[in-house]
Amino acid sequence: MISQILYEHNPAPGKLDVLGVEEWPIWEKEPSEFPWTYDRQEECYILEGKVIVTPDGGDPVELGRGDLVTFPKGMSCTWKVIEFISKHYRFTD
Numbered sequence: 001m002i003s004q005i006l007y008e009h010n011p012a013p014g015k016l017d018v019l020g021v022e023e024w025p026i027w028e029k030e031p032s033e034f035p036w037t038y039d040r041q042e043e044c045y046i047l048e049g050k051v052i053v054t055p056d057g058g059d060p061v062e063l064g065r066g067d068l069v070t071f072p073k074g075m076s077c078t079w080k081v082i083e084f085i086s087k088h089y090r091f092t093d
Helices: 013-019
Strands: 006-009 026-029 032-037 041-055 061-064 067-071 076-092
Touching (some): 013 067, 061 067
């Protein structure tokens, strides 16, 4: 089963405030490529950089600065970090 990556480009600042995005931890990564499986749902807000995330058996999704993204629990994918990336993130069940 292919899981879908949900994303919104440049969400309203009020939405980010309601979610408390600025309180979430920050993750950073240099250009690289690696497999990843989500054991919980992740929400993130990309502060800078560019990445292409390709779900196993699915189509690649390019994400970058200003994107609010939800990765579904159980999704396996490949991350290809094109430009150094920095993001706020949180895991939910």
